[in-house]
Amino acid sequence: MxxxxxxxxxxxxxxxxxxxxxxxxxxxxxxxxxxxxxxxxxxxxxxxxxxxxxxxxxxxxxxxxxxxxxxxxxxxxxxxxxxxxxxxxxxxxxxxxxxDMTQFFDNYHSVMPYLQNHDTPPETERLQSPEDRAKLDGLYECILCGACTTSCPSFWWNPDKFVGPAGLMQAYRFIADSRDQEQDARLENLEDPYRLYRCHNIMNCTDVCPKKLNPNAAIAAIKDLKIEKAKAHSEAKPGKKIFGIKVL
Amino acid sequence: MLFELLTAKYPGMRRWLTQRLCALSMAVVLLLLWLRVMWLSPQNFSEWQALFAPLWWRLLTLWFFACMLLHAWLGVRDVLRDYVPHLGIRAVLQWLVNIAVWGNALAVLWILFGMDF
CATH class of the missing domain: 3.10.20.30 (Beta-grasp domain)
Known part of the structure; x- marks a missing residue:
C-alpha cells in the first residue's frame, strides 16, 4: 500500500x-x-x-x-x-x-472545564436526576483529540481568540450540568465577538469528530441559552412600557 | 428583550443576532413578494411597475435592501478580519466595501423614490 x-x-x-x-x-x-x-x-x-x-x-x-x-x-x-x-x-x-497542542489546551482551560459548586461536599456523590444526567450525553464523551478544532477555519485564523469547537463543547458540558453553580459566569466568559460567536456553523467539526459527537449543536445550545438568560433577566427587572408592551 | 441583546452589553450576541434578524427579515419580505407576484400575476412591464408602486411596498423593499446590505457588511467584515491580517490592506478593502454598500444603498433609494412610478 x-x-x-x-x-x-x-x-x-x-x-x-x-x-x-x-x-x-x-x-x-x-x-x-x-x-x-x-x-x-x-x-x-x-x-x-x-x-x-x-x-x-x-x-x-x-x-x-x-x-x-x-x-x-x-x-x-x-x-x-x-x-x-x-x-x-x-x-x-x-x-x-x-x-504543538498548547494553544488548543489553553483554549480548553479558558472555559474552566471543571465542576464549580460552592456548597459543602456531601458525604457521597452529588446526585443528579436521570433527566439532568441525560443532558450531558454527547458532551462528556469528547476525548480532546483536537480533530474538530483544527478542522475549523475560524480557529485557524483566530486561534488565540476563538475557543474552538472542542473547548466550546466542554464549556457547554459544564453549563448544562445541573450540579454546577457558575452557569452565568460561564456564559459571560463567552460574551465577546470572538470566543463563541466566531463560529459560522460550517460544521467541519461535526463532520470530522471520530466519536460522532456534535460540537456545532453544543455551540448552538449555548447561543440559545444566552438568549433565554437575557430574556429572563429582562423580564425580572422593571422596564419601560409603551402601550403596555415592555420595550426596554 | 431583543433590544437589550442588541446593545453594547452583549457585544458578541449583538453582531450575531443582527445578522440573523436581517436574514429573517429578508426571508419574510421574499415570501411576501412571492405571494404578491402569485396574487397579481404581472404579465408585462407596466404591471410589474404597478406591483412596486405603492409606498408601503417601496418602504418594505427598502427595508429588505437595508437588511441585505447590513447582513453583507457584517459578513464581509468578518471575512476581511480573518483573511487579511495586514491592517493597511484590510483598511483599504474595508473602505472599498463601505463605498460599495453605501453606493448600493443610494442606488436603491434612487430607484425606489427618485423615479416616477
Missing part, C-alpha cells in the same frame, strides 16, 4: 516535504495505525503520537487524505491510495505528524 507522509524535522530540514512509502501489509493490519507501525519499522525517524490504539486517548489524530481523524480507528480498506497523511492543520508542527 502506498503512503505519502508529511515530514519535517526542524533540526535538519529547512522546509517540510512529502515522503512516499510503499509498505507490504499483513492480514492483521486493519487500521491506519497498523500501517504506520509498519512504516516505522522501515523508517524509525518518522515521528507520531499514539497510545491506546482504540480511539479512546485521541493521541493519533492527524489529517488523513484531507480530513482529520484518528489513525487507530480509520480502516485501511476505506482509504484511497496514495494515503496522504499530514499533521492536523492550524497548529505548529513540532516534528512530522506531531503538533
Amino acid at each position: 502506498r503512503f505519502s507522509i508529511y515530514r519535517f524535522n526542524p533540526d535538519v530540514d529547512k522546509k517540510p516535504y512529502m515522503q512516499d512509502y510503499d509498505v507490504t501489509l499483513e492480514d492483521s493490519d486493519q487500521m491506519l495505525l497498523d500501517a504506520l507501525m509498519r512504516i516505522k519499522e522501515l523508517d524509525e525517524s518518522l515521528s507520531m503520537r499514539k497510545s491506546c490504539r482504540e480511539g479512546v486517548c485521541g493521541s493519533d489524530a492527524m489529517n488523513i487524505n484531507g480530513k482529520n481523524g484518528l489513525a487507530c480507528i480509520t480502516k485501511l480498506s476505506e482509504l484511497q491510495e496514495p494515503v496522504v497523511l499530514r499533521p492536523m492543520p492550524g497548529l505548529p508542527v513540532i516534528r512530522d505528524l506531531v503538533v
Whole structure:
C-alpha cells in the first residue's frame, strides 16, 4: 500500500516535504495505525503520537487524505491510495505528524472545564436526576483529540481568540450540568465577538469528530441559552412600557 | 428583550443576532413578494411597475435592501478580519466595501423614490 507522509524535522530540514512509502501489509493490519507501525519499522525517524490504539486517548489524530481523524480507528480498506497523511492543520508542527497542542489546551482551560459548586461536599456523590444526567450525553464523551478544532477555519485564523469547537463543547458540558453553580459566569466568559460567536456553523467539526459527537449543536445550545438568560433577566427587572408592551 | 441583546452589553450576541434578524427579515419580505407576484400575476412591464408602486411596498423593499446590505457588511467584515491580517490592506478593502454598500444603498433609494412610478 502506498503512503505519502508529511515530514519535517526542524533540526535538519529547512522546509517540510512529502515522503512516499510503499509498505507490504499483513492480514492483521486493519487500521491506519497498523500501517504506520509498519512504516516505522522501515523508517524509525518518522515521528507520531499514539497510545491506546482504540480511539479512546485521541493521541493519533492527524489529517488523513484531507480530513482529520484518528489513525487507530480509520480502516485501511476505506482509504484511497496514495494515503496522504499530514499533521492536523492550524497548529505548529513540532516534528512530522506531531503538533504543538498548547494553544488548543489553553483554549480548553479558558472555559474552566471543571465542576464549580460552592456548597459543602456531601458525604457521597452529588446526585443528579436521570433527566439532568441525560443532558450531558454527547458532551462528556469528547476525548480532546483536537480533530474538530483544527478542522475549523475560524480557529485557524483566530486561534488565540476563538475557543474552538472542542473547548466550546466542554464549556457547554459544564453549563448544562445541573450540579454546577457558575452557569452565568460561564456564559459571560463567552460574551465577546470572538470566543463563541466566531463560529459560522460550517460544521467541519461535526463532520470530522471520530466519536460522532456534535460540537456545532453544543455551540448552538449555548447561543440559545444566552438568549433565554437575557430574556429572563429582562423580564425580572422593571422596564419601560409603551402601550403596555415592555420595550426596554 | 431583543433590544437589550442588541446593545453594547452583549457585544458578541449583538453582531450575531443582527445578522440573523436581517436574514429573517429578508426571508419574510421574499415570501411576501412571492405571494404578491402569485396574487397579481404581472404579465408585462407596466404591471410589474404597478406591483412596486405603492409606498408601503417601496418602504418594505427598502427595508429588505437595508437588511441585505447590513447582513453583507457584517459578513464581509468578518471575512476581511480573518483573511487579511495586514491592517493597511484590510483598511483599504474595508473602505472599498463601505463605498460599495453605501453606493448600493443610494442606488436603491434612487430607484425606489427618485423615479416616477
